[in-house]
Amino acid sequence: MARVVWHVPLTVSGNGGTTALRLFRLRDGRRCAVGFSSPEALAALLGPGQAHTELAETALREMIAPLGVDTLVVDPRLVAPSVSTPAAPSTPPSPAAATAQLQHR
Template sequence: MAPVVWHVPVTVTGSTTALRLFRLRDGRRCAVGFATTEALTALLGPEQACTELAEPALRALAAPLGVDALVLDPRLVAPPVARPAREGAASTPAGPTGPTAAAVRTELQHR
């Protein structure tokens, strides 16, 4: 019986291809594989590069990185977060609240 091939997301920088890792809800890193390129594209978008690996090869690549969790055909677990509109606010998106980045940077430099 031939091994099952998974479509695995990767990051490509120049001539280097690296396994793309994700996080589980508890914060542990995991590797993922998809049964089809369509499933991968549906979850990660059409620009996501991928390679084909059998499960043992995927586990062998992830193990030296301390990754022992493998998620096959993951699903999005949370809907996109939309910022709620404030009452009486203008139609432009609200900026961050609290001190500005420059103020925080200055405060950190003085400590």
Template structure:
């Protein structure tokens, strides 16, 4: 049986001595781990500068379980925030004159 390998995005520390799994969020806000079936699929979505590691699904589940993450997404097609409704107010600003304000009282120091 062939070994199935997921290509998972990782981040490296500034010195390069530590590597951490890069986690994402689903549209409902829950955290998830993402994997790709090929390095080309990873590069197509996350760009050529995204570092990655090769892991099997059981290893990825073992890494994410202590963090409370039980959702794995293979080959996501869209990584974006959820779409929000357009604003109810018009986008063109209305000009109004500022309301007149009373001058602020000045404080005076008293000598003792």
């Protein structure tokens, strides 16, 4: 039987001293791990700067089990509701109104 290896995204601390598996959430809120079949598939979804490592599926499952995570999603695609843009106002706001808006955010 061939060994299955996934490209798994990592989270790296700001100083680079800590590396951890990057976990995600399913639509129902449960946490899951993700694996990609190629570095190109990982970069296409998460960006070329995403840190990652190669892990055998069994190793990945053994790492996430103690965290209570039992779901592995392979080659996920971005699924998000479509973004609706608000209608543009008929007259542009004054610079003072725009500044006030920014201060209240």
